[in-house]
Amino acid sequence: MNTMRDDAHKIIDEAIRAVLPEKAVERALSSMHVKNGAVIVAIGKAAWNMAKAAKDLLGAKISDGIVLTKYHHSKGDIEGLKIFEAGHPLPDQNSVIGTSKILELVSQLTSDDEVVFLVSGGGSALFEKPLHGITLNEIVSVTDQLLSCAASIVEINTVRKHLSAVKGGRFASHCNGAKIHAVVLSDVIGDPLNAIASGPAYPDQSTSEEALAIIKKYDLQITENIRKALQEETPKAVENCDTVITGSVSELCEAAAATASALNYHPHILSSFVENEAKEIGHFFGSIAKELKKVNKSQYTFQTPCAIILGGETVVHLKGKGKGGRNQELVLAAAIEIENIDDVIIFSLGSDGTDGPTDAAGGIVDGQSISRMKSACKNPALMLDNNDAYHALEASNDLVITGPTGTNVNDLIVLLCR
């Protein structure tokens, strides 16, 4: 029989495999009918992998295309496509150059043509060209001012969309009515299409009026050109685009559930929208474990063996000076709650293979994790307080180390109970 740790690692492997850009693009394109002569436009940190997968799949149907990704994220030539690299997380002049090349390409299209538009995280910085009449420096200055007066992310995005030639649906307007097949690799919880890469082919809900009100609210210093740009409205409808979201945290959870089911655990996805404090989720998972292990279990509780699954991205409010990441902190908090409970495993990891400033993707704990830490002379509760989960989990041999996975669709958090 497999150990539960074996099962956990199988679930991790299969879930991540399902959301690799190649797999995700393959799944999405299988439901789309792409015409001969289509062009590929790929933007974001996963642009190269997405474009490679699309080109491999669509082959001779593709007449031309451009990949715009982050520095050092290209992995070589892709036949028939041009590759540009640019700045991230802050846009730079190469962002503007790559974006201009893309706009040149699509400006030659007609309503008989098609675009395979491959979108991944990081697209907001990489795919950027200031609206005519303003400069990137002017945009950076406004953004800096908004950040320093603690404007909300919604407010910052409202202003930035109105200053961009491609964000907030404007890219779609440049395509002359060519049909856009958008394949979106989602790294934002809830898959909000207006937020992923700032929604270049998605109608913008924010208005020019709102953008100007934000400038007024924070009393920002802006140039006359910026003020003029903000008065131009973004598209409120985009008719020429079909979108498939793929490789999202939902698919990560779904693949984990399917794998757990194949391993004979009853899977339950509680939510793929989790944004709680990391240790609170660890603590909560501990309380689920206690319920599952109660002597007189209710008929209304999950039947074991079961896999309770969460997706999303937890947060850590740092108090201490230790080493760790949100996933490691979550499982350390869980370990304290499930101390000495048998046949329970809790794991949490970032699907990109990284968790905080560490070489681990996350952690995996059981009822004996705490005693292993104590045997190594560690104090788990103090280490949790000091945000030092890495060293606690290192001592109990409970770190999950995958290396970079090549995808980035938030975190997977699972409780297995037999």
Added chain:
Amino acid sequence: MNTMRDDAHKIIDEAIRAVLPEKAVERALSSMHVKNGAVIVAIGKAAWNMAKAAKDLLGAKISDGIVLTKYHHSKGDIEGLKIFEAGHPLPDQNSVIGTSKILELVSQLTSDDEVVFLVSGGGSALFEKPLHGITLNEIVSVTDQLLSCAASIVEINTVRKHLSAVKGGRFASHCNGAKIHAVVLSDVIGDPLNAIASGPAYPDQSTSEEALAIIKKYDLQITENIRKALQEETPKAVENCDTVITGSVSELCEAAAATASALNYHPHILSSFVENEAKEIGHFFGSIAKELKKVNKSQYTFQTPCAIILGGETVVHLKGKGKGGRNQELVLAAAIEIENIDDVIIFSLGSDGTDGPTDAAGGIVDGQSISRMKSACKNPALMLDNNDAYHALEASNDLVITGPTGTNVNDLIVLLCR
């Protein structure tokens, strides 16, 4: 058709009814065979109600008995029983007087006799007599010192049990081998019998050695009498006692689930061990609601209509100066997350009918709660930050006000989704 709010209130009513002391005692005693001539000993805040229910049920079988409850918690005479009232949350001289009367009563018993021992929350303070040779003042002084040096609750209880003539299994030792039928109304999460009312008829796991080590660890100033008392060991086995736990938070959740099921919601008890930060649970329930309302719902998610049920007791770390309670804070946080989501209701309340220093038991929110608050010119996010949930929920007409319910088995937290 019922509105979801009607359903929610029905669930609240039925769940609380199931854990009223009368019902709980009735259920527990139905599984016990009590001999003629048994005596009743009832301690705790619910002692009067429990004793009344037991006397009504067992009638002439009861030969004698004593009720020891908090001031103003007696509701009149109960035929054949003596009633004492004493201090809570701090024990006073009347605690010692009442406890002495109980010990006098049981000291006359033999191994042919039986005791119906009814235990409820508050028993630690109400049922207290210092071990021979020490005074209540000496105990209070040690407890004060432990509190001021931030000793853990486990440490405080270890010391207090060793200083008491009745805690930590010692009450059972006074009964001369008479059979004790203990009926425990649990107000402690996880129903730890050694903790409820300090476990008067339950073997003590803590040792004299541990108690002395705690005195040393915190360098406490104690009298010679206290030191002597700490050297006496508490019982490590209690042979003459059967215990039934009743009216616990598990039964609260179970009754909520059964009622929800009768109203055609699929009920799921996630956990009856919840001790998280209140607003984190509210936020998390919001993320479950989003999953249930997702366009392409997973087959592995709960089928709607459903009732997701939690029991336990959340906590609030106060930052602001507003008015509220943990249940009100929880639902305000949830309301922010479910804004504009239809057919979802989230409620949370204290089963005793009180929540923080307010006249409400908790709150009940839906997708329109936030807009009702905003219409009343309230800022829900700011009010949550200021721990001012009461005034936010008052504005949206979302307070749950039950008045004192007569029971106290932690909180019930439910999400209904159609």
